[in-house]
Amino acid sequence: MxxxxxxxxxxxxxxxxxxxxxxxxxxxxxxxxxxxxxxxxxxxxxxxxxxxxxFFDCHVHVMFSGVDYLKGLARPFSLPFYESVHNLRATLECGITSVRDAGGADLGVKEAVRRGLVAGPRMQISVNALSQTGGHGDGWMPCGSSVKLFPAHPGRPSGICDGPDEARKKTREMLRAGADVLKIMTSGGVLSPRDDPRHGHFRDAEVAVMVEEATAAGKYVMSHAQAADGIKVALRNGVRSVEHGIYLDDEGVELLLERGAWLVPTMLAPQMVLRIAADGGGLLPEVIEKAQMVVGQHTAAVERAIAAGVRIAMGTDSGVGPHGDNLDEFRLLIKAGMTPAGALHTGTGSAAELLGVSDxxxxxxxxxxxxxxxxxxxxxxxxxxxxxxxxxxxxxxxxxxxxxxxxxxxx
Structure with missing residues (x-):
């Protein structure tokens, strides 16, 4: 050889x-x-x-090519699958050889990469995120229509569920569809106009059964968690990584340390939303207002986590904005208090440990x-x-x- x-x-x-x-x-x-x-x-x-x-990016959406509600309404259903080919290549070209897709990519996308039909990084997929009714994954609009970032199809089940029994069934459906990791939403978010990122979603009993079912299948759980309460309900019940962590407080920091869980800050995410808005992208006013509200708080939360020694893995939320700019997350982590070596470690050894591939x-x-x-x-x-x-x-x-x-x- x-x-x-x-x-x-x-x-x-x-x-x-x-x-x-x-x-x-x-x-x-x-x-x-x-x-x-x-x-x-x-x-x-x-x-x-x-x-x-x-490098690793532990939070991407390869089926997105920039969030724009107006363009999304006029986009053919199948177009994101073809756009993902470009997005996967752009990710690989910036040195990222492993990603965790945090919603959107189904088993067919992962298989296309694995079989060499499409050039791209190694993939772990979550298929679709589990959300409560009215939560970050519920695309209900006041006009009565639904505009979902991850519309359901045969390979991507709907993730809307309420109560422990529905949460258990939806977890099993997502695992059946090929999820390597279960993605849940324990708070509101920025891109969903009808919820508040300061509010926690799902109760302990719901999160507990999601973690129980994922663990039984040899998988782990990642949680979109921006609200302080949403962060804590996730960590109390065994979630492995907190995504975003915008309103992380001292109690949340202590739980991250106590449980040995990771924070995946995605510091680029709100900045990408504000950039889209500045460029005239089709974002709802409520979304722009929330992005402006959280950006300073987000930085302060990450600074707090870094100072406390929380385990951090690199993730960007790329897909909200352009793929290929992922490595700028390191720059933001350095500005928030990490050494350059520490920042690069979040996208190498630390990320591999989070994803369970450090061997x-x-x-x-x-x-x-x-x-x-x-x-x-x-x-x-x-x-x-x-x-x-x-x-x-x-x-x-x-x-x-x-x-x-x-x-x-x-x-």
Whole structure:
């Protein structure tokens, strides 16, 4: 089997260690050696570059291409499936080799990537989110129509449920449809005009049965949770990750630490909504008002979590805004108080642990899958500057195969 030697560079290995000079040898789809003075059959000169694990984005929507209610009403039902092909490729080209789709992608989309019909990162999918009536996933409008971000179809069941019995059945339906992770909504949100992100949704008994059923199937639960009460009902009942966490308070921080759960901040999300509004996108006034209301609070909550040592994994909510700008989440985490190395760890080793794949992914260590990103210059310095990390990417490997090669790449 051919041994590919990537030599002469600095390795950020995703374990939490500082970057260090090293060569990396890949055989097939696996990293087989990391050290100095190694040899191989094919050489890639990485002098002046940083080699990192493939990045993770733990909160994307590959079936969205920017939220615009007016365009959505005029869009053919099948168009998002074709748009996802572009979105998946754009995600891969910015060095993200693993994603967790937080709603929208069904089993067919995941299978298309797995079979190599479509270029894209490894996927975990949630299929559709579980929401209470009147919650963040309920598209009811005052005119009597329903405008849902994730309309139901045979491969994507409706997630609306009320009470423990309905919650149990909907959990089983989502798992039957192929969900790798159960996504639930324990608060209102920004993009749903008829609820409030400060209000908690679902009661303890409902969340408990969702977690019980997911656990019985060997899966875990992620929760859209912006309200303080919504964060706490999720954590009390065993949810593995809190998404957004906008109104996270001190009690919520303590629960995150006590339960060893993750926060996936998606700091880009409200900024993407405000950008769409500034560009004249078709957003309802209520949505714009909520985005303006939460953006400062969101930053303060993430700062609080970082200062307390909460486990954080990188996620962006890409799909709300453009795919391909995902790496700017690192910059926002750094502004909120993380070191550059800490920020990059949220998208490598920490994210792999959250997704339950740390035995095969997330670090540049022997025995792991060869998902790698080659960055020209100092990746830690690039992480804090808008767009700089993406622009510096010179190569991306997925399962040992080079899937992105840019001008100026190491030779």
């Amino acid at each position: 051919t041994r590919t030697l990537i030599h002469g560079g600095v390795v950020f290995d995703g374990t939490g260690a500082a970057p260090f000079p090293a060569d990396v040898v890949v055989e097939g789809d696996t990293i087989v050696d990391v050290g100095v003075g190694l040899d191989g059959d094919v050489a890639v000169d990485a002098t002046g570059h940083t080699l990192l694990p493939g 095969t992914l997330g670090t540049v260590t022997p025995g792991k899958k060869a998902d790698l990103v080659l960055v020209e210059g100092d990746a830690l310095a690039h992480a804090g500057a808008k767009g700089a990390l993406k622009e510096a990417i010179r190569g991306v490997w997925l399962d040992g195969a080079r899937v992105v090669e840019r001008t100026g790449a190491a030779r």
